[in-house]
Amino acid sequence: QQQLWVKLKDEPTRTKDKIQVELSGNIGTPRDVGSVLENGGEGIGLYRTEFLFMGQAEMPTEDMQFEAYKSVLEMMEDKPVIVRTLDIGGDKEVDYLDLPKEINPFLGFRAIRFCLANEAMFRTQLRALLRSSIHGNLKIMFPMVATLEEFRQAKQLLLEEKENLQKEEIDVADNIEVGIMVEIPSTAILANQFAKEVDFFSIGTNDLIQYTMAADRMNEHVSYLYQPYHPAILNLVHQVIQAAHREGKWVGMCGEMAGDPVAIPILLGLGLDEFSMSASSILPARSQISTLSKQEMEELARTVLKMGTAEEVKKLVKEKTPRSF
Ligand code: PEP
């Protein structure tokens, strides 16, 4: 098996019926890029920039951020790199940021909410990103977007910083895609409208599951409700992919679910374009996908969308894709 995986390292990711999808890696720091490349990653689907802010005593400067983003882009050459703007607050504490103590941190002041309220800090990150854009294939993604206004406001700040840099005669790439994480149910439900304005979606199932099931992803007493294969989740994912494709936009997934061998056949059938996962899952996923027919998975997906429980879904996937297990 290990040998088969090694053989697949430099191959594109294709189904048995030769439909191509993209397998990317999730990273937390530039040091993680090496293992994504060694494992045959076709891009970075999620660069969690909060680690840059968490690992030290004070806020990273624009230049420090620029160096980090640039180094990831250069190591990835022309492969796509999706950098997520700061997703911090609530449970992720940072001493030098004055974050309030909250009763419900997962429903609180965090991510894009915190960034839009701390504009100077957010603009610094956007400038660092824009400056890095000429060093590779950068895409920018905003986390925890719940409303269209949040997206429009964030994009407006990005455009303003781009203009500012151009006035200073600093080069910025002009084809940077700007997308959002779909990890809050309101955004999944309104995907039709979002799809007209964004360049891409990346579905964040780690949070989408907890918010849809109202089950804290850290609370063991309700972990039985944290069900990736719940038909409610699968129907939301379906809706998001359909909405994007109707507008000619692509959809990725960067939650843990994207690398899960039970979920992969369903996601393939639902038409997901990009799967982003931890480096060690990439080659097993590529190998699994090569055994699956997209056409058959479309039929499987249609069936699971009509099911009532996660257990039924899991049982059917295992029955229909025995070589995956
Ligand atoms: C997610 O919510 O699925 C996600 C990828 O983001 P994080 O795990 O960083 O919240």
Ligand code: MG
């Ligand atoms: Mg998240």
